[in-house]
Amino acid sequence: MKPFRKLINQLLVSLAIVGATSVITDTAKAETITGQLGNIRAEISFDKPEEYQYKNVRLQIIRAGKTVLDQKLSQENEYDKPIGGLFTDKIPVLNLDGDKEPEVIADFFTGGAHCCVYSLIYRYDRTSGQYKSMRQEWGNGGYRLQDLDKDGIPEFDSRDDRFAYAFTSYAASAYPLQIWQYRQGKMVDVTRRYPKLIANHASELWKEYNKIKQQDDGKGFLAAYLADKYLLGQGQDGWRRVQQVYRKSDKAQYFAQLRKFLRETGYAK
Structure with a gap:
């Protein structure tokens, strides 16, 4: 009986070790x-x-x-x-x-x-x-890594996340285009070097605004659109269009907030 008990004890010890190992794993x-x-x-x-x-x-x-x-x-x-x-x-x-x-x-x-x-x-x-x-x-x-100018070096195709929640909820926020290049340990904002991409992006934002304006005030889309227009050097035209379409009762407050935000984020002077 003693050899049998010894075998049982060894088996129990082995099972305990395996069980502990399993828990750790x-x-x-x-x-x-x-x-x-x-x-x-x-x-x-x-x-x-x-x-x-x-x-x-x-x-x-x-x-x-x-x-x-x-x-x-x-x-x-x-x-x-x-x-x-x-x-x-x-x-x-x-x-x-x-x-x-x-x-x-x-x-x-x-x-x-x-x-x-x-x-x-x-x-x-x-x-x-x-x-x-x-x-x-x-x-x-x-971001997305893309060789936008076909020079063999990828760019970081992204968006300006500072616009999240700036004028509306996250779900209703929109974002201007933002493109970065990595250069010897630093990230460089090169968005303005891609006017065609910015113009296409602004056009899409304007279309989206017109789709949702009946269900939402569109503040987020108009803000991102205006930022894109500033990147193109067309800030005055952007303001004209935004002021034409946004006619709600809080327009004075919204426009003042938008001007301040665009200056703080470097889009407007």
Whole structure:
């Protein structure tokens, strides 16, 4: 009987260990997102103890088999979700500024009903042999990487998220076009270099305003439209059209608020 009891005890201990291991695995699942271009490889690893929690987020960048950066990334809260790229499950590793040295983009979503996306962009500094980073806030809208001028270098096609809630609810807000280029560690607003895209965007905003004006006052769409017109150097014409169509009782207050906002955000002087 003693050998049998010993065997039972060993089995119970083994089951306890397996059970404990299972609990640990279920409550803290380790995951990894990767991306690669040539001999540059990026990896983001993190633990996922709960469905919407992300902890121990760590970024590694490997160059020709050598780990050059191994860094635990700070999080504003445990709901900051590493998402790879916005439209792919891989980390974007690509040349953003034409210097033949790939950058690494780590995108994060902060959680919530409709907010927010930000990017950590890493560039390699040959002098120090290290990676340096910057953070770009995208708000609700995110971005799309597109080579808009066909020069082989992508632009960040986005929108000005400062217009969210500025004049109306989030659902009724609209946004002017915003285009960025990454240049040696800095993001440069180059929206005004693309007048055709701005004009098309303004035209779409005007059409949308006319579609919804019977159900909504359209303040959000008119504000974004006027901002686009300022980007085109057509602020006076934009004001003329906005003042013609918006005739509600709060027009004086709305126009004053709109002028102030456009000055504060740099669209008007």
